């Protein structure tokens with residue numbers, strides 16, 4: 001069996017104002033206990049799945065770069081002993097510019113990490129401060145330079161737009177700086193204000209700068225897409241751009257709905273037709289991993305849920321959904337499940353069918369959520385217009 005591994009590292013120096021990922025600030029003294037539990041979990045799942053081949057590994061967080069090079073080396077040694085890590089395996093680590101040093105970067109590279117994803121978010125110090133990032137723009141530039149000096153030749157930079165107080169000019173400057181740094185990959189996410197975060201509370205209370213209006217947000221997105229295209233970055237997913245050959249193979253596993261195992265608190269897995277997840281609480285995770293089973297079953301998902309998910313994830317990619325695989329797994333064509341919506345999308349030039357793939361056009365991708373809601377409505381009621 002070929003699969004991917006996701007390893008959630010739940011530690012951060014400080015919580016960012018917009019963040020609702022499971023991570024704990026100022027709990028680094030728990031790293032050793034976390035590593036012990038993680039290694040038990042990795043070994044148990046390798047046994048359960050017959051020491052599978054591993055195509056991609058992703059250390060996400062949280063802030064994985066709070067682990068030392070030695071920590072990461074120990075985890076990677078265990079993975080290599082327990083799993084058949086394929087020679088071409090993509091091994092990504094997310095990093096916060098406020099935690100990257102020449103020393104830990106050298107350690108990660110020596111441990112086998114071959115792709116570094118740096119959470120820059122913006123090159124404006126005012127915006128970084130407003131969203132509670134621990135680093136400055138200069139530290140982000142330095143992190144890229146340090147990564148190159150260490151020998152990383154596959155870098156992603158994360159950027160955000162639609163931030164409170166952000167203007168199209170400010171985003172333009174950030175994008176220009178990002179392009180000048182010449183990463184192989186750029187992920188550009190529109191801010192989602194998650195309920196319960198400090199940022200949501202601040203916006204609700206009318207404190208500080210507000211969100212950009214709709215016109216500014218649209219201008220930012222258009223300008224971003226144009227600049228990245230002109231600089232040679234292909235948009236291969238709604239929010240992801242890469243130079244040819246540098247698309248993130250790990251994330252494509254999720255969008256293609258291929259099997260992966262997740263480790264660490266809050267990690268989810270979808271493997272062998274089963275879905276399961278780990279508790280999003282470090283203490284509960286440590287206890288359950290030490291007792292031999294960290295995860296809880298989530299069930300398989302109904303056929304209808306799985307085929308909708310295949311479309312929802314696959315249509316995010318510019319290459320779209322593999323309809324031959326869809327037919328093989330679900331015994332039908334997407335056009336047979338959602339005839340009304342698919343027909344309408346085609347008539348509005350939002351959807352294209354090319355032999356064994358079905359994909360959104362650029363304009364279809366811009367309003368993808370609208371079509372996904374219509375597909376759901378159609379499946380529930382037989383009529384895409386119905387709510």
Ligand code: SF4
Nearest residue numbers: 012015016019061062
């Ligand atoms: S560094 Fe990332 S995971 Fe940690 S609080 Fe900030 S956004 Fe969340």
